[in-house]
Structures are given as structure tokens and as C-alpha cells.
Amino acid sequence: MTALAPWLQRQLAAVLTLRGHAVLLDGPAGLGQYELALALARRWLCEQPRGPQACGSCAGCHAVDARTHADLFVLLPDALALELGWPLDPGTAERIERKEIKPSRQIRVEATRAAIRFATTTSARGQGKVVLIHPAERLNAESANALLKTLEEPPAGVRFVLASEASHALLPTIRSRCQRHAMAWPSAEEGLAWLSAAGAAQGLQLTTDDWQACWHAAAGRPAHALQWAQLGLRAPLWRTLPKRLAAGDLAPVAEWPLPRQLEVLMLVCHDALACALGAPVRHFDAADVPTQASPRKLAALWRALQQAQRHIEHPWQPGLWTQAWAERVRTAFSPAGQPTLHSRP
Structure with missing residues (x-):
């Protein structure tokens, strides 16, 4: 489990106080929506939570880290799922491997229907069930409409976390059924310190001026700044x-x-x-x-x-x-x- 950035740790504690079955994490790309959504799902499914943090050592935490938790469904575009190491359904994975289709950059309706079926089944580990959707604006019209009914009348014990980088592109009816959390921006000092540490862990040896340039290129969005550094800026x-x-x-x-x-x-x-x-x-x-x-x-x-x-x-x-x-x-x-x-x- 990768340590959560300080500004995301603060937000995790705040998001856990929200009531309701669906949370929308909303903000520009590069602020850590996916990381916060996954930390929230891990905390909800943790069997020995420590305050706002998951314990990181129980069977539930290990299953989330191994991408095998029976009560977690992560709904992503194919291309992003492959990039982040989440398994695709066998049929889609086989068709991509045979080059019959390309990995989609939208969330397929077939995957959305699988998430809906997942939500109707009983929890395997007794901590409830979680559906994580990222980036939620990549739900195409058919996928969004398929999901809407379940968001309106969710099965007991099922929680949704939607992470979005462009929430205006979501159906208003989906936005209205979620409690919105606006992603917070880190200070320059906090963000640059995180960048330096994250870059060093990846073997990036940049000067302070280099990190400043990446920070300005990303307009203060840490994950985006790290991507600029990886690109060679x-x-x-x-x-x-x-x-x-x-x-x-x-x-x-x-x-x-x-x-x-x-x-x-x-x-x-x-x-x-x-x-x-x-x-x-x-x-x-x-x-x-x-x-x-x-x-x-x-x-x-x-x-x-x-x-x-x-x-x-x-x-x-x-x-x-x-x-x-x-x-x-x-x-x-x-x-x-x-x-x-x-x-x-």
C-alpha cells in the first residue's frame, strides 16, 4: 500500500464523515481523486480500522492491495484498468488480447452492468460492498443510464465512490444522488515536498528549479506535475x-x-x-x-x-x-x- 499524500489524508477524514450511500470526489485532474477513492474504499472494507485510516494489515486490506477483494468492484475504462493493474472481465480481456477490440477509453456498458449485478449480491467478508468508479465522466450515456437506477435505490450495505475530473460531464441525475466532496489543493510547499519524495522513489534526480517548473506546468496539481517530470520536463x-x-x-x-x-x-x-x-x-x-x-x-x-x-x-x-x-x-x-x-x- 502506497502512503497517502498528507493533503489526501486530511480529506479522507473529512469524507468519512459524510452520510449517504454515494460520494462524488470532484476536481481537476492531478489532485488525487483515484488515490483518495481507493483509500476510502480500503477504509470502508477494512476489518480493523484505525481512525480514518485502514489498518493495512488485515485480510481485507491485503485483498484490496492485491486487486482481489470480493466486495470491491472497480469500474474503469479498459485502458486505465490495464494501466493501474485492475483485472478486466475475462471476455473483454480475451477480445483485447486477440486484437478484436482496442482497450476502451470510455467505461463500457457491459462493465457497468457487471457492477450493478455485483451490487445485488451478498457481501463476502461482512463489511459491506463498494463500487469505485473512475473517472466517472467516462461513463457513456448508456452506462450512466444503466447505473442511475441502482444509485437511486441502492441495495442495503452497498456504497459508491465516484471520482471525477470533469463532473459537469456527468448526468445531473447522477450528480444529484451523490454527496459531493470538492478536492482540496495542496500548498506549494507541501506539494513540492511530496513531488521530490515521489520522484526520488522513481529514480528521478531533479533540481529544485526543475520541480518548480513541473509544478508550474501542472498549475499546482501534484500528480500532474509528477507526470511532467516523467516526461522529461x-x-x-x-x-x-x-x-x-x-x-x-x-x-x-x-x-x-x-x-x-x-x-x-x-x-x-x-x-x-x-x-x-x-x-x-x-x-x-x-x-x-x-x-x-x-x-x-x-x-x-x-x-x-x-x-x-x-x-x-x-x-x-x-x-x-x-x-x-x-x-x-x-x-x-x-x-x-x-x-x-x-x-x-
């Missing part, structure tokens, strides 16, 4: 990115996954637009942000980036995508460029 690169990207030079990020390329373009656009409007920057030092573009052109670029974000999981050809966006960004930041962006990769 370091302080010297971070300082040069705004002006290089504004000049249409995407070579420093060309090997990054497309969602990360898009994300860093949005961060640069955000801070450039903030400078243009006289607002404080958030991600970069103001001196590193290009200021030659007009607010109108930057606003048009921001809208184009937002539109691209909705389709970023489409199977784009990476090289062509990067090349197309390099030209669009260069045009947007060029004083002599066209104010309207027409092409879309």
Missing part, C-alpha cells in the same frame, strides 16, 4: 518554450504525446493572453512570455486550441499534427500574420 527547457513555440518551433516537444503538446500550447497561449490584457501570468515567468501578438489573435488561437482538445484522442498522424500546429501558432504570434485561423489538423 526540466527548468531550462521550460524557460525557453514560450518564445520557441511562438516562433513555430515545436521541435522541443515533438516527441511528446499529442495531448501534452496541446496542453503546453494552451499554457503558452494562456500566459501570452494574460500579458496582453495586463493580467498576471500563471505558468511561466512574465519575462519569458512573448508579447508581440494582439489579444484578438490570441483569443482566436485559444478557441482553436479548445476545439482541438475535444478531438485530441482522434488517431492523428503525430508529425503532421505537430507541423500543422507549429504553423498555426507561428501565425497567431506573428504581428504580420492573419488574425483568423482557418485550417484544422
Whole structure:
């Protein structure tokens, strides 16, 4: 069992005071929703709890850690389940192995129906049953509607914890049947200390400036900052990115996954637009942000980036995508460029 971050430990104690059968953990990605949801499920199923913490040593805790607890159903998209080490149902796993289907990035309705059937059976270990859903916004319309009836009239002894990174995408009827907990943000000092320790455990040897750069890239979300560090982001690169990207030079990020390329373009656009409007920057030092573009052109670029974000999981050809966006960004930041962006990769 991995130790829970300090700010998540505080929230675990608060969430345990909530009454009701369903809890919605809500906040931006990178604040630890999944980790908190799993800690909550572990505590609910622990056979010898110690205050707000699970004991970590009983048979129930060991079964959760081994992904084999008979009273815990973890409902995830296929791709995320494989990444986090949770077993898929045998039929889906076999079809993926035979390459008949790809691991889904949405929560399949078949898996949701299996969770509903699980909820109707008797507890095996006597501590009740738990259904953990993450990220809950990945329930497609059919899955969400299938789950709704069980959330409205849950079987006795069944609790639900839904972890979401975009709760606005959930059905209002699902949100209304859950007690919401807004995820808390750690302080910079607390988050950076955790980052340094987590990075060291993974063999990442970063300087203080490097961790600061990852922290700013993630806008203060610790898990997201750790992902930036794993990607190879370091302080010297971070300082040069705004002006290089504004000049249409995407070579420093060309090997990054497309969602990360898009994300860093949005961060640069955000801070450039903030400078243009006289607002404080958030991600970069103001001196590193290009200021030659007009607010109108930057606003048009921001809208184009937002539109691209909705389709970023489409199977784009990476090289062509990067090349197309390099030209669009260069045009947007060029004083002599066209104010309207027409092409879309």
C-alpha cells in the first residue's frame, strides 16, 4: 500500500464523515481523486480500522492491495484498468488480447452492468460492498443510464465512490444522488515536498528549479506535475518554450504525446493572453512570455486550441499534427500574420 499524500489524508477524514450511500470526489485532474477513492474504499472494507485510516494489515486490506477483494468492484475504462493493474472481465480481456477490440477509453456498458449485478449480491467478508468508479465522466450515456437506477435505490450495505475530473460531464441525475466532496489543493510547499519524495522513489534526480517548473506546468496539481517530470520536463527547457513555440518551433516537444503538446500550447497561449490584457501570468515567468501578438489573435488561437482538445484522442498522424500546429501558432504570434485561423489538423 502506497502512503497517502498528507493533503489526501486530511480529506479522507473529512469524507468519512459524510452520510449517504454515494460520494462524488470532484476536481481537476492531478489532485488525487483515484488515490483518495481507493483509500476510502480500503477504509470502508477494512476489518480493523484505525481512525480514518485502514489498518493495512488485515485480510481485507491485503485483498484490496492485491486487486482481489470480493466486495470491491472497480469500474474503469479498459485502458486505465490495464494501466493501474485492475483485472478486466475475462471476455473483454480475451477480445483485447486477440486484437478484436482496442482497450476502451470510455467505461463500457457491459462493465457497468457487471457492477450493478455485483451490487445485488451478498457481501463476502461482512463489511459491506463498494463500487469505485473512475473517472466517472467516462461513463457513456448508456452506462450512466444503466447505473442511475441502482444509485437511486441502492441495495442495503452497498456504497459508491465516484471520482471525477470533469463532473459537469456527468448526468445531473447522477450528480444529484451523490454527496459531493470538492478536492482540496495542496500548498506549494507541501506539494513540492511530496513531488521530490515521489520522484526520488522513481529514480528521478531533479533540481529544485526543475520541480518548480513541473509544478508550474501542472498549475499546482501534484500528480500532474509528477507526470511532467516523467516526461522529461526540466527548468531550462521550460524557460525557453514560450518564445520557441511562438516562433513555430515545436521541435522541443515533438516527441511528446499529442495531448501534452496541446496542453503546453494552451499554457503558452494562456500566459501570452494574460500579458496582453495586463493580467498576471500563471505558468511561466512574465519575462519569458512573448508579447508581440494582439489579444484578438490570441483569443482566436485559444478557441482553436479548445476545439482541438475535444478531438485530441482522434488517431492523428503525430508529425503532421505537430507541423500543422507549429504553423498555426507561428501565425497567431506573428504581428504580420492573419488574425483568423482557418485550417484544422
